[in-house]
Amino acid sequence: MKHGHPNPTEHNSHPHKKDGESSLRLVAWETTRNCNLNCIHCRASATSGPHSGELDTAEAFRLLDQIAEVAKPIIILTGGEPLLRDDIFDIAAYGTKKGLRMVMAPNGTLVTEPIAKKLVDSGIKRISISLDGATRESHDKFRQVDGAYDGALNAMKIARKIGLDFQVNTTITKTNLDQIPLIQELAVEQGPSHFSTGSNRSRKIYRRH
Numbered sequence: 047m048k049h050g051h052p053n054p055t056e057h058n059s060h061p062h063k064k065d066g067e068s069s070l071r072l073v074a075w076e077t078t079r080n081c082n083l084n085c086i087h088c089r090a091s092a093t094s095g096p097h098s099g100e101l102d103t104a105e106a107f108r109l110l111d112q113i114a115e116v117a118k119p120i121i122i123l124t125g126g127e128p129l130l131r132d133d134i135f136d137i138a139a140y141g142t143k144k145g146l147r148m149v150m151a152p153n154g155t156l157v158t159e160p161i162a163k164k165l166v167d168s169g170i171k172r173i174s175i176s177l178d179g180a181t182r183e184s185h186d187k188f189r190q191v192d193g194a195y196d197g198a199l200n201a202m203k204i205a206r207k208i209g210l211d212f213q214v215n216t217t218i219t220k221t222n223l224d225q226i227p228l229i230q231e232l233a234v235e236q237g238p239s240h241f242s243t244g245s246n247r248s249r250k251i252y253r254r255h
């Protein structure tokens with residue numbers, strides 16, 4: 047997710063690109079439209095699934111095969127909420143096995159300690175968690191689900207505890223513009239490797255959560 051470089055991807059996998067070498071460095075893959083939140087800025091129209099037309103596991107593997115044939119980009123598993131896919135750990139592990147740097151942008155509410163450990167085991171190198179309000183009230187209003195704020199902070203706490211690299215992303219909108227310094231303070235207190243802000247438009251290609 048999320049961002050001086052606003053996604054969980056600060057690692058530079060191609061520092062010395064040669065002529066003729068693929069320039070594909072980053073793929074943000076919206077693995078599902080299914081989501082348990084209802085954020086006011088969501089451009090994916092995430093709704094409760096299941097949805098037809100999404101790649102099944104075999105098709106997902108094939109997609110990673112094809113990507114790995116032309117380049118070794120960072121793959122951001124996003125959504126929707128990627129953790130709502132039953133096969134997301136298999137997908138992460140498959141991409142890792144193909145030599146891809148796999149990262150994920152969950153919204154945080156579904157990250158428990160066992161889930162976080164499974165992320166690590168599947169090769170996920172970093173997750174990004176969004177924080178769009180300085181208080182429980184403002185964040186949950188933005189996400190339109192009670193408990194989203196607690197879920198996001200809890201996910202950060204778990205990630206820090208088990209040593210899963212995480213970054214915090216803040217989408218700047220008119221509704222939280224006056225809170226940015228406080229959000230930054232709160233974010234930094236959680237101990238992320240990066241804190242990134244941006245407008246929804248500026249990061250729409252690679253992040254949403």
Ligand code: SF4
Nearest residue numbers: 081083085088126153
């Ligand atoms: S922004 Fe992310 S967490 Fe929010 S509704 Fe959209 S997909 Fe779900």
